[in-house]
Amino acid sequence: MTLAPPPMPPAGAPRSLIDKLFDSHSIVTLEDGQALLWIDRHFVHEGSHHAFARLAATNTAVSRPHLTFGVADHYVPTRGRGCPIADAGIARMVAQLEQNTARHNILLFGLDDPRQGIVHVVGPEQGLTLPGLTIVCGDSHTSTHGAFGALAFGIGASEVAHVLTTQTLWQQRPRRLLVRVDGPLGMGIGAKDIALTIIARLGADGGVGHAIEYAGSTITALSMEGRMTLCNLSIECGARCGMVAPDETTFAYLRGRPFAPDAFDAAVADWRRLPSDPGCVHDRAISLDATEIAPIVTWGVTPEQALPIMARLPDPEAADPAARAQMRAALDYMALRPGQALTDIAIDRVFIGSCTNARIEDLRAAAAVLSGRRSVVPGMVSPGSSLVKQQAEQEGLDRVFIEAGLEWVASGCSMCVGMNGDLLAPGERAASTTNRNFKGRQGPGSRTHLMSPAMVAAAAVTGHLTDVRPLLAGRG
Amino acid sequence: MRPFTRLDAVACALPIVAVDTDQIIPARFMQRPRSEGYAPVLFHDLRTDPAFPLNLRPDAKILVARRNFGSGSSREAAVYALVDYGITCVVAPSFGDIFAANSVNNGLLPAKVTEAEAGALLAVLADGRLMLVVDLATQTIAAGNLRVDFTIDPAWRTKLLNGWDDLDLTRSHSAAIEAFALADARARPWLQPNPRGRSF
Numbered sequence: 103m104t105l106a107p108p109p110m111p112p113a114g115a116p117r118s119l120i121d122k123l124f125d126s127h128s129i130v131t132l133e134d135g136q137a138l139l140w141i142d143r144h145f146v147h148e149g150s151h152h153a154f155a156r157l158a159a160t161n162t163a164v165s166r167p168h169l170t171f172g173v174a175d176h177y178v179p180t181r182g183r184g185c186p187i188a189d190a191g192i193a194r195m196v197a198q199l200e201q202n203t204a205r206h207n208i209l210l211f212g213l214d215d216p217r218q219g220i221v222h223v224v225g226p227e228q229g230l231t232l233p234g235l236t237i238v239c240g241d242s243h244t245s246t247h248g249a250f251g252a253l254a255f256g257i258g259a260s261e262v263a264h265v266l267t268t269q270t271l272w273q274q275r276p277r278r279l280l281v282r283v284d285g286p287l288g289m290g291i292g293a294k295d296i297a298l299t300i301i302a303r304l305g306a307d308g309g310v311g312h313a314i315e316y317a318g319s320t321i322t323a324l325s326m327e328g329r330m331t332l333c334n335l336s337i338e339c340g341a342r343c344g345m346v347a348p349d350e351t352t353f354a355y356l357r358g359r360p361f362a363p364d365a366f367d368a369a370v371a372d373w374r375r376l377p378s379d380p381g382c383v384h385d386r387a388i389s390l391d392a393t394e395i396a397p398i399v400t401w402g403v404t405p406e407q408a409l410p411i412m413a414r415l416p417d418p419e420a421a422d423p424a425a426r427a428q429m430r431a432a433l434d435y436m437a438l439r440p441g442q443a444l445t446d447i448a449i450d451r452v453f454i455g456s457c458t459n460a461r462i463e464d465l466r467a468a469a470a471v472l473s474g475r476r477s478v479v480p481g482m483v484s485p486g487s488s489l490v491k492q493q494a495e496q497e498g499l500d501r502v503f504i505e506a507g508l509e510w511v512a513s514g515c516s517m518c519v520g521m522n523g524d525l526l527a528p529g530e531r532a533a534s535t536t537n538r539n540f541k542g543r544q545g546p547g548s549r550t551h552l553m554s555p556a557m558v559a560a561a562a563v564t565g566h567l568t569d570v571r572p573l574l575a576g577r578g
Numbered sequence: 579m580r581p582f583t584r585l586d587a588v589a590c591a592l593p594i595v596a597v598d599t600d601q602i603i604p605a606r607f608m609q610r611p612r613s614e615g616y617a618p619v620l621f622h623d624l625r626t627d628p629a630f631p632l633n634l635r636p637d638a639k640i641l642v643a644r645r646n647f648g649s650g651s652s653r654e655a656a657v658y659a660l661v662d663y664g665i666t667c668v669v670a671p672s673f674g675d676i677f678a679a680n681s682v683n684n685g686l687l688p689a690k691v692t693e694a695e696a697g698a699l700l701a702v703l704a705d706g707r708l709m710l711v712v713d714l715a716t717q718t719i720a721a722g723n724l725r726v727d728f729t730i731d732p733a734w735r736t737k738l739l740n741g742w743d744d745l746d747l748t749r750s751h752s753a754a755i756e757a758f759a760l761a762d763a764r765a766r767p768w769l770q771p772n773p774r775g776r777s778f
């Protein structure tokens with residue numbers, strides 16, 4: 103048996119946002135369902151060196167250099183910016199990106215560029231990310247850009263080389279998963295809590311082969327920052343991408359951005375045709391009631407191992423036998439006891455950063471909790487981009503973090519993946535705004551609890567996992 | 579790329595859920611140029627445990643795992659590590675999408691079976707049987723008397739069977755690509771990025 107591709111909607115039938123994006127970029131479709139897609143925007147970073155090496159080996163040119171953009175983020179130092187990079191290997195990674203982009207005439211937001219930042223923050227911030235586009239990057243959290251109503255997904259090095267060479271990519275049409283969230287969110291609850299709740303419900307592989315469309319009143323009420331956090335985490339339930347239909351919030355965010363279209367109104371007229379048609383079919387659908395979403399944290403080693411902060415840790419003995427071994431291994435690795443209250447888990451360090459939760463709104467949410475308080479554990483705050491850093495400093499948020507005892511550093515992937523040397527020590531436990539609690543993700547032997555920026559701030563001031571809501575009482 | 583047709587090889591049981599790409603290759607090794615080979619860093623932090631299954635079956639060419647193998651990052655280095663080590667087939671109930679695509683682009687077969695079938699194969703391997711026969715033409719896995727069907731995207735199957743590289747196929751459509759680019763630039767003139775960007 104082979105896996106049948108999902109059916110194409112018949113001509114004239116109502117179509118989903120996903121199908122509209124897929125159809126409008128299909129150059130040819132083969133009998134087996136594979137389509138050759140045109141790629142509108144391509145981002146590369148230091149980790150794209152394998153793809154450039156492939157081009158060099160075959161002496162191949164980049165076919166459309168003006169559609170690829172380079173961003174230095176994965177390896178960049180967050181301290182001592184402006185000084186030479188001490189670690190030779192890291193310096194080589196940053197220099198290699200500079201050489202490769204220069205050689206192929208690709209615009210680079212490099213280490214010293216005032217627009218530098220994490221690729222998934224920089225693209226939208228610069229207006230390079232737009233509704234109706236196909237966007238790819240050799241990084242799985244490319245799903246972030248779907249917040250604008252784009253078909254955006256992460257690819258591997260072979261595919262990066264293919265896009266550089268042809269500006270196209272072979273893809274199978276994804277299945278369509280509609281996730282509806284309706285109702286008002288409680289105080290102190292944000293997009294990260296929605297996303298982790300969805301992942302816990304679907305499972306870390308529940309979305310494999312699917313594109314998620316997020317809809318409902320809770321989603322349309324989210325800011326672009328919130329929508330980006332939500333779409334960013336789509337990959338953590340295995341979905342290829344996530345997206346939100348573009349609306350007035352989207353257009354208002356984009357108007358006037360440096361790379362936004364000059365003919366903005368004509369573009370908006372096009373973008374208004376993107377939302378799913380009434381009556382279109384999704385392959386699957388789930389719905390959530392926003393009033394039931396609580397602040398949520400992960401306790402294990404996959405993002406699906408997440409529970410509301412008021413809960414206690416599960417007991418493997420009470421779990422079904424298939425899940426027991428996995429649960430026991432996760433508790434062992436995390437050095438936690440079955441039945442322990444989540445709020446009894448003491449932490450050693452906090453990290454606020456990453457493409458998931460380091461945009462201006464995230465920093466404001468953390469600062470609202472930290473203001474006038476001290477963190478009882480060390481930690482660092484790395485803004486999503488150098489422009490976010492600048493804006494935060496204009497708003498005085500840097501003072502809040504510094505006065506709370508946290509380190510305010512430059513922008514990059516930093517402790518999300520630790521490639522630049524920002525790591526947890528073996529055995530250290532962090533409350534982190536990042537996206538992956540995998541074993542060793544933040545350094546060998548590291549233990550990561552994922553949560554929202556407000557919840558990380560709450561953990562910082564109490565020294566253990568904490569419900570942020572009482573800490574917000576009486577604060578705007 | 580070498581075609582994948584049939585593999586008759588030693589298999590290693592990895593009865594773990596969600597073997598993510600950070601386990602397959604920790605991020606700190608990704609500066610390595612491919613020419614240095616990735617085999618030494620495969621499962622680097624897991625292999626420090628002498629009881630890690632691959633340490634007991636170092637000659638394995640097939641892995642059998644639980645669901646969500648290769649979840650996580652898009653790093654193709656995870657596939658380089660497997661392939662450079664000699665593993666050209668992973669059997670599991672589900673795979674990370676990007677990992678599976680990367681696998682096919684490097685001639686590694688991601689063979690999808692049901693949870694129950696993965697359990698049966700793991701049980702056979704736990705009994706001490708070492709060899710599996712994976713046949714892509716018939717989409718079957720045989721372990722002694724046990725026969726299991728596996729699934730794979732039809733396009734990926736064709737690609738693996740023939741050892742095709744996407745670029746050759748794409749080049750055969752270059753006229754269509756050029757025509758699309760021209761028509762699209764006319765239909766959506768707004769999408770061409772302003773080359774300098776404006777001040778913000």
Ligand code: SF4
Nearest residue numbers: 243456457515518519
């Ligand atoms: S912050 Fe983390 S998830 Fe985001 S691009 Fe960087 S490494 Fe990837």
